[in-house]
Amino acid sequence: MTCDQLPSPALLPPGFADRLPLDAQTEANGTQALLSVFASHGYERVEPPLLEFEDTLLGGAGAALAEQAFRMMDPDTRRMMALRPDITPQVARIAATRLRDAPRPLRLSYAGQVVLVSNDIAGEDARQIAQAGIELLGPDSAEADAEVVSVVAEALGRVGVADLSFDLTMPPLVPCLIEQAGLTPAARTALMHALDRKDAAAVAEHGGVIAQTLIALLSAAGDAEQALAALGKVHLPEQARQFSDRLTATVAAIRARLPSIQITVDPVEFRGWKYHTGVCLTVYSLTTQEELGRGGRYRSNDNEPACGLTLRPGAVFRAAPPVHVAPxxxxxxxxxxxxxxxxxxxxxxxxxxxxxxxxxxxxxxxxxxxxxxxxxxxxxxxxx
Amino acid sequence: MTCDQLPSPALLPPGFADRLPLDAQTEANGTQALLSVFASHGYERVEPPLLEFEDTLLGGAGAALAEQAFRMMDPDTRRMMALRPDITPQVARIAATRLRDAPRPLRLSYAGQVVLVSNDIAGEDARQIAQAGIELLGPDSAEADAEVVSVVAEALGRVGVADLSFDLTMPPLVPCLIEQAGLTPAARTALMHALDRKDAAAVAEHGGVIAQTLIALLSAAGDAEQALAALGKVHLPEQARQFSDRLTATVAAIRARLPSIQITVDPVEFRGWKYHTGVCLTVYSLTTQEELGRGGRYRSNDNEPACGLTLRPGAVFRAAPPVHVAPxxxxxxxxxxxxxxxxxxxxxxxxxxxxxxxxxxxxxxxxxxxxxxxxxxxxxxxxx
CATH class of the missing domain: 3.40.50 (Rossmann fold)
Structure with a gap:
């Protein structure tokens, strides 16, 4: 490479950026404010490393993110290491190992950077993303789900982001129905696509014996109270009913804590979740219409029930009011x-x-x- | 690999660690406190990314750390990227590019993680290290050096680390003397080793025409005021005298701001500095005897004068008093x-x-x- 071909020193790889003074300060102080709310509810901070051996980082709950991780060889051990694409699986690992004997419910919080090979998740081009979140390990209950939501809502309120919508889904519900429907693989694929597009006509065409149930579920989406009333009237087999009841209980527990927050429900949505096994949560700013974070219920290492929610401070502070700058x-x-x-x-x-x-x-x-x-x-x- | 050979999920690569609740919390809150002192003196926060293209990250001031950096291929651009082994060269890059037109003196601060292939620098086995520091770009003066020291001392005091020693060196001084001495390459190597061991007899043997000067310098080390008095009496050629005068001026400017802090000087020390071109600084805790951080004067991109100091929060919070834990x-x-x-x-x-x-x-x-x-x-x- 000759001198005039040298890249500009300001050129960063796509998806990586320098944060300049006011942004960097806002995000740092604001993240600290989020974490202080988490701490005030007993969520204790842990800090896993930026990289681990790939077989521990990308095993267990982390397997779903294996394609997203940069790898590099450790010259010391000659083993492959990977940069973390997500912090939640690391926190689950810590809960199952170093904090195995800590009393449950175990409340943990974290903040840090993750790096993705390519960002197909967050609907933006950033490949280095800040995460800040909480995980509640041990209990499997609507009360536990609701605590996670209310603590996150309080933290967002602390940084001035109050106009929120929590969107709840139950990703295992639809797969559980489809499994019991005895569809051909081709019909199954066509049905999944139809559900993904929320295309009732195509669902009717490919849905076989569960077509009417799925169409009824499609219309049970939107504002939580109305959606759950509609969901209650759908005839569901036993296991699907349990998922539906839990969704209803979680909404009720959130509503008891946050009487006026916007909650929406979509019982059909099942895409975009990696390792989740129950209620899933996405929190949006109604001001910027941007997703601020997501999470939900999963099984931690050793199959322990867990629920967590991870905020993206980058999006949170785009939705926050401008900070006061000192004279x-x-x-x-x-x-x-x-x-x-x-x-x-x-x-x-x-x-x-x-x-x-x-x-x-x-x-x-x-x-x-x-x-x-x-x-x-x-x-x-x-x-x- | 069969199942019983799977590594323990708690096993991390050597030099990487999970920080558990109290430690993680202490370091996060404490780092925020350090940064708030930096901000109160006008040091504005920047946040460069964890990785960059290797030719920008490891060019310029970063070249000295090239062997310390993990590399990985970016599948998008097919170019090599590197994980940062140090933040200072990134801040220098930002100052010379995105903040090229910002007024000087330019005061910047940062906090973040760096990753080293193998840690031969810090005298510990950690390969992921937190850094928090300041850079003052533009002026080349003893006042600027002294501001950096006094701001860092105030920040350390804020987190309860008050029993400090700032050790000052002038790494270019000895090489400048040796260059003018016309030594054979073998004598030069032997002399460097002798100086490194502070072995006056060997310095006398290999030092040729500058032997007596170097021996005088060897005894001009220790408590700053005594050392500088001794240094003032050593006969030095013009360029070496300029280095010595600057060291003296920097100590005087620090003393004017921090009348009772411990300052030591070693005019012979020249190892362990990577891209520095003037006064170098190491700050120790007198309580833990541990190095808390280091820095000094260097040339930023475009040859702009700069002085900075980088703390290692890990070491800082080992030296800090236990934090108050809320009920x-x-x-x-x-x-x-x-x-x-x-x-x-x-x-x-x-x-x-x-x-x-x-x-x-x-x-x-x-x-x-x-x-x-x-x-x-x-x-x-x-x-x-």
């Missing part, structure tokens, strides 16, 4: 150190001169300061 | 939500029952709570 005070060369310290203690940002300046006010403006410190007083800089 | 309050099933919210607002951690319990106090103890919420009151749990 930025220029300290002319020789400003008294005690005065500077007082200003910082009062919440100001101080920007100190490092050499004598001829025109302190001009220097203050050049450095983007809003104020200048004068002896024992603070002078605001009106825009030039 | 952990058990909420019996059916506890009023408003009471629970009040408790959290007062700084308590609440741990909610998810099902009716037969013996709430026993359940509270089992879950490690220190208190139990009763109607409108909080009952401490005496140890059983």
């Amino acid at each position: 930025r005070v220029y300290l002319p060369f020789g400003t008294d150190a005690a005065q500077a310290r007082r200003l910082r203690e009062e919440g100001h940002i101080t920007v100190a001169a490092l050499a004598a300046e001829s025109d302190a006010e001009r220097e203050a403006r050049r450095l983007g300061c809003t104020h200048i410190a004068r002896r024992d007083t603070l002078v605001p800089l009106v825009s030039a | 952990r309050v058990y909420l019996p099933f059916g506890t009023d939500a408003a009471q629970a919210r009040r408790l959290r607002e007062e700084g308590h951690i609440t741990v909610a029952a998810l099902a009716a319990e037969s013996d709430a106090e026993r359940e509270a103890r089992r879950l490690g709570c220190t208190h139990i919420a009763r109607r409108d009151t909080l009952v401490p749990l005496v140890s059983a």
Whole structure:
């Protein structure tokens, strides 16, 4: 490669980005605020490493994400390692090993970066994504599902993201019905596609003995209370009924904690979930219409019941109101150190001169300061 | 690999670890506290990605760390990417590209994880290391060096790490003397080894015309004020004298800001620095005797003068006093939500029952709570 072919030093691989001052600060402080709400509900922080041996990282609950992981050889052990594409399976691993003897319910929280080979999940092009979330291990109950939702809603409220919709699905419900319908493989595939498109005519064509049930389920979607009333009237076989009852119980438990939050239900949706085995949750901002996070019920290592929800701080802070930026005070060369310290203690940002300046006010403006410190007083800089 | 040869799921590659609740929490909160001090002095946060194309990540200031970086192929672009072994060169890249037009002095801060192929730097076996630091780009002055030291000292004080020693070196000083001495390559190598061992006899044997100067420098090490007095008396050629004068000026500027901090100087030390071109800094805890961080003066991309210091939060929080753990309050099933919210607002951690319990106090103890919420009151749990 000759010199003029050298890539621009600002060029990053697609999907990777530099976060610049205000964004980086907002996301860091905001993530800390989310985690402090998680901690106040007893969710204790764990921090698994960025990479692990691939057979532990991508086994168990992590297997569903194996195609998403970058691999590299560890020269020490000559074994393959992988960069984590998701943190939840790591937390499940910690719960089943190092915290195997910790009392249940076990409440854990985490925040960190994940890296994907290609992002086909989040509907955006980022391949490095921040995650922040909670996992509740041990109980398998609607109350446990509802605690996860209400803690996340409180955390989002703390950072000013209050206009939320929680969308609940029950991915095992439809596969459980289809399994009992004795369809040919071709009819089954056609039916899955029809359900995915929510195409009632095609469902009628390919659905065989369960066509009418599935069509009734298709119309039992939307606002939670109406959808569950419709769902209650659908005739379901025993196992499917259990899934449907649990969905209803979870909505009721969430509603008891969050009387006015928007909840929608879609009992037919079953795609896009990796290792989940029960109620699944997606939380949206009604302001940005963007998905803020997702999660749900799964089996942790050793088959332990677990429910979690992972936020994407990148999306959360696009939906959050602009943060208050502290006044930025220029300290002319020789400003008294005690005065500077007082200003910082009062919440100001101080920007100190490092050499004598001829025109302190001009220097203050050049450095983007809003104020200048004068002896024992603070002078605001009106825009030039 | 047969089933009984499967590795334990708790087994991580050497140098990678799970951080468990109290440690993870302490480091996360503490790092946030360090960054808030940096921000209060106008150091604005940037967040470069975990990986970049290897030719941008490991070019420029990053070249010195090329052997430390894990590589992987990007299937999209078919180009090699590398996991960052250090954040400072990324910050330098951002300063020279995206923030090229931002006014100088440019003050930037960062916190994040780095990954090393093998850790021969930090004197420990960790290969994933947290970094948190500041970079001050633009000015090349003793005042700028001193600001970096004093801001880091204030940040460490904020997290309770006050018993510090800043050790200053001037790595280009000795090479500059040796270059002018006309030594044979063999004598030069022998002299370098002798200086590295601080072996005055061997320095005398291999030092040729500069032997006496180097021996005088060897004795000008230790407590800063004494060492600099000794250094002032050594006869040095012009360029070496400039390095020595700058070291003296930097110590004086630090002393003016931090009158009682321990500063040591070693004008002969020149190893262990990668891309540094002037005063280098190492900060130690006098309590744990552990290195907390290091940095110094270097040339950023486009040859811009820069000085920075990178802390290792892992070491910082081993030297910090134990954190205050909030009281952990058990909420019996059916506890009023408003009471629970009040408790959290007062700084308590609440741990909610998810099902009716037969013996709430026993359940509270089992879950490690220190208190139990009763109607409108909080009952401490005496140890059983």
